[in-house]
Amino acid sequence: MAKYVIVGASAAGIGAVEAIREVDPVGAITVISEEPCPQYSRPMISDFVSGKADFNKMKCRTDEFWKENNVEALTGKKATALNLTEKTVQLEGGEKVAYEKLLLATGGKPFVPKMEGSDKDGVFTFTTFKDAERLAAKIDSINAKAAVVIGAGLIGISVTEALLKRGLKVTMVELQDKILSLLLDAKASDLVEAVVRKAGVNIVTGQSVQKILGKPGNEGVVDGVILTKGDQVPCDLVIVAIGVVPRTELVTGTAVKINRGIVVDNMMQTNVPDVYASGDVTEAYDFIMNQNRLLPLWPLAVLEGQVAGYNMAGKKTTYMGGTNMSSLKYFGTPIVSIGLANPKEDPALEVLVKHDAERNVYKKLVLKNNVIVGLTLVNCIERAGVSFYLMKNAINVKKFKQKLLSDDFGLATLPVSLQRKMCVVQ
């Protein structure tokens, strides 16, 4: 019997292990992961496909991590069922692992919309190392020339860049009118779209793929796609990169409450005693929206895992919340987007924008009662963290509002009292 059992050993699971060990150096921890080596950086799978990173570089913790933390790592094993009254997790093959405290850190699984032909050879999803390995091998084995990427969000952009680097011709198909529509407003999206097009990507917006075509005489192998409006795009590969949905299958049908993701309180505890959840599988607190919702992001998964870990080990900790916050490195265009990027018309909101067309720099701030609730930066991101600090701490920016978008905005702009508090100056 393990004191702590954690299902899923990626960002959230690792955060939890580290937090538990801070508080409880000896209590037995068992992690269960179906991935053979789960401690790798998921966001780096595109660097694997492009050839920029090998698996060794992708490891975000060392091979000794589990051992050093005195963790029994049941890797390559899938959890198939929970028994919440008996307090056990059942593994594939029937073995049962008993727990005192359980953390569900099962993450997300790729969302694949209904499409004719999505079972053909050459169709990929893109969320795991295995996906990346299979995709890279396929590119080599069939000497792939062209790919269609479905979805122009974070994952879509990342795989598109990787495929381009491998010399493929890429068409990105996005159902929304704009690329990166969850992160950028129309203007910023246009600016980034121009860069991506210039790099040679064919971008189709406002459409989706209605059918994946097979090769004449070899129907099971991808030959192209038909878009919503009927246009055909020939290709050897289709990558479905629309996003992830919470992997709740383990708790479906149990007493654990699920909305879109597993429902948790601000201690990352579910409605069932001793059962916690963190990461992409949960709906955690968003401090800008002031509600719990799905926010499938790595740093938040780690933080949520830490909070769960502390609480499981008896150190009462409250999750301060995250928000929709991403930084992007793709196509040589650094982007940071935090909180509201594209708010609806609202008299309570004040929007400040600065666009420098010559340098291709775009900055936008959304304020509510003089507190920053939205930040978008394109091609000028080095001081993003200072603004994020102001956001997170709900600091009133009225006195220095006009300086927030200036090029030399930084710590020197802040009131001296705040500089002292932050220990910047004496």
Next chain:
Amino acid sequence: MKRIIAKQELCMGCGLCEVYCTVQHSKSKDIIKAYNSECPKPISRVRLEVNKPISFAIQCRHCEDAPCVTACLSGAMQKDEKTGLVTHNPDKCMGCWTCIMVCPYGAIKMDQQGKVVAKCDLCQGLEEPACVANCPNQALVFKEVKL
């Protein structure tokens, strides 16, 4: 732990801290080569913040509860529990800029050439960090500071 802290009223805004930091983090450790010929171009890990008439230099605070470490997508950013140092391993770094997004001090710089980030390492091996040792007006001090 010992940290670098700025005495704002003594800072003249000369920017020599950036120059010495750049040289210290160059391959050649030679000012002419560092600025004119080295590739990748060495970059300063300290930044002079100016809002006239105020100026001061800022570099990584080596936070206790470092947000950059929690957020790092690759494991490149680590907290050394023994020394308190927040270290960055450029070979692991994927240049995702996530740490930049969360550092409250804006203390992380982009190394656009290397497609990684760079930040203050408190000049390991030197008695005193280069910026502190070379500030002509002692506007930077290296001493025990609690964050």
